[in-house]
Amino acid sequence: MAIRQGLDSETVLLAAIEIADQQGIELVTLAALAAKLNVKTPSLYNHIKGLPDLRKLMSQRSLQHIREAMVEAVLGKSGEDALLAAGFAYVNFVRKQPGLYDAMAALPDLEDPQVKEASTQVVMFILRLLEPYHLSEEDALHVVRGFRSIVHGFASLEMKNGFRMNLERDESLRRLLTTYLRGMAKG
Amino acid sequence: MAIRQGLDSETVLLAAIEIADQQGIELVTLAALAAKLNVKTPSLYNHIKGLPDLRKLMSQRSLQHIREAMVEAVLGKSGEDALLAAGFAYVNFVRKQPGLYDAMAALPDLEDPQVKEASTQVVMFILRLLEPYHLSEEDALHVVRGFRSIVHGFASLEMKNGFRMNLERDESLRRLLTTYLRGMAKG
C-alpha cells in the first residue's frame, strides 16, 4: 500500500479546477479531490493547507488566466478595439472555466495577499489599455472600476443563467461595452 | 419541555437573513439558525424544506427587496434620473444587506421558479424605466442586461472588497452609470 502518487500542489490544484469546471465549485471537496487523485483525504494536507487555502489558490490562478487571456486578446489592438477585445476575453474565459471563476466569486473576500497581487495585475493591465485616452490617474481608476464591474457582472449573471430571454448574449455584451466606451469618448 | 416557539417559515427566514448580514452567508447553517431560535436543528424542517430551500427563499426575498428599493427610489423621477436613482438604490441595498444579497449570488443557478419570478419582476421594472427612450423590445432587453450587469458587478465587487484603491466609491458608481447612459443617449 501507500504507493506514492507523485502528487504536488500543482497537481492537486489542477484536479480541483477540473472538478470545479465540470461539476461546480460546491462539489470541490477534499473528499472528492482525494478520490480523484487515488489518495486518502488527509494526504492532501501534504500539499495544500486545507480547503480555504485551495480556494485561494484557485482564485489566484483564475485571475492569472484572465489576465493572460486579455493580454493575448489585445495583441495588435489599441484604444476601443483593445478594450472591447479584453472584455470579450474576460467573459469568454468565464464561459470556458465557469467553476474556476466561481471559486473567486465564492471567496468571502479578496483580501488574501496573493489574490490581491493577482488582482492588482489585472487592474494594471486595464490601466495600460487606457493610456491612449490620456486620463488623469483618478479618472483612469474610476474607469477601471467601471470596466471590471461590467465584465464581472455580465459574466457572473450569465454563468448563473441570469439571462433567460432569448436574445444573443454576445450581442448584449458587445452593446454593453461599446455603449460604455462611447459614453467615455463623448464625455 | 418542548415549549412551542411559535416558529413559522417567515421567522426562520428573517433569522437566517440576520445571520447572513451580520456574519456572512457561509455561517448560515441550520445549526446556527436553530441555536438562534432556541430550537433543535430538526425542528427547522417543520418550516423549511432544508438548507437549499432556505437559500432559495433568501434569494427570492433579496430580489423582492431590491425591486422595492428601486421602486421607492424612482418616485417622481424619469429618464436618466430614474435609472441613476435605481442603480444607486440597487447598490445601496447590497451595502445594507450584503449577506442577503450574497445568498442570491451564491446560488448555483437562478432556475428555481420562484426566484425566476422575482427576477422577472426586476427585469420588468427596469423595462418600465426605459419606456421614455422608445426603444424596440430587443434593444430594451439588451439595455436591461447591461444595466443589471453594471449594478450587480459593481455591488458584488464592492461587497468582496474588490475595490481597494483609495477612491470614492459612490463617485465610481455615478460615473459608471452616467457614462453608460450617455453612451445610450448618444448612440
Added chain:
DNA sequence: TGACTAAACTAATGTCATTAGTTATTATAC
C-alpha cells in the same frame, strides 16, 4: 548501507444536514 525527509497512511474528533420515529401541545369537531 544507514539515516533522513516527506508522502502516504490509519484512527479519531467534531461539525453539519438530513431522516425516521416519538412525544406533547394546540386547535378542531362534536
Added chain:
DNA sequence: GTATAATAACTAATGACATTAGTTTAGTCA
C-alpha cells in the same frame, strides 16, 4: 368540555465532510 386530529417540537441515528495527531513506508542522499 372532552375526544380527536394536526402539527411543532423532540431524541436518536446516519452519513458526508474537514481537520489533526500519530504512524508507516518509500524515496534520497551522505
